[in-house]
Amino acid sequence: MSFQLNPALKSSIQRITFIGQLLFQKGWAEKNAGNLSWDVTDDILEPLLSLTEFNVHPYADYPAELQNRWLFVTGTNTRFRDIEKKPDQCLGLLHFLENQNGYACVWGGQNNFKPTSELHSHLRLHHFLLKQKKIFKVVLHTHPDELIALTHLPETNNPETLNWALWGMLPEVKLFAPQGIGLVPYHLTGTDILAQATVEVLTHGHQVILWEKHGVLALGTDPEDAFDQIDVLNKAAKIYLLCKQTGQNPQRLTQSQIEEISRTYQKKI
Ligand SMILES: [Zn+2]
Structure with missing residues (x-):
């Protein structure tokens, strides 16, 4: 018997699907750009009794805090806009094993699915969120045009003038993003140095990080919250x-x- 999704997990898939459509409609998710992970451990009501029917994928050395966590993740080379048509090919529900040597994909993951190539960075961020006891469960990366453009302009390519520019445009920015947006200098995508720099800037209390000349990384209590912040x-x-x-x-x-x-x-975060 395969893993049965409970109503909360089915709802999570629908919500990721909806946000995937919004990201595409906004023009922030061209081709296979962007990725998302959502720690849904709190919605798992019954533990897995056996792993024998699932493929276990070796994955070394994730932090001990992620043992027995359950994450929805988007797939590498999948498109946000395609989640609606083929959710079980664009998403996987990963259960990280107790012995820290891999994960089982218990739902989705069809058609040669591989988790986002940024999985390592996502795990690092979820680890940070767990250790810091933050309320955020979602990590979302996407490419919002205008925010990226600001990092190409010398006058807004530093944290002080960037937030000075954004807060000054309309009152809700200071209201909803009181800590402002964090800015991480350019690093090669998918590298540990980018993940490390992101965690370092997140310690200043930001919910959204802007990667210079690349895109944003947003945290959220759910996918809607992460989207709204961006x-x-x-x-x-x-x-x-x-x-x-x-x-x-x-x-x-x-x-x-x-x-x-x-x-x-x-607003305290
Ligand atoms: Zn990107």
């Missing part, structure tokens, strides 16, 4: 660039207006 920040980036396209500098909210938002509406 959407709010990218909206501000878009308005900033719209103003610049007129040949003028945006007037911005004033510093005292931004401080008033902080004083009145505090």
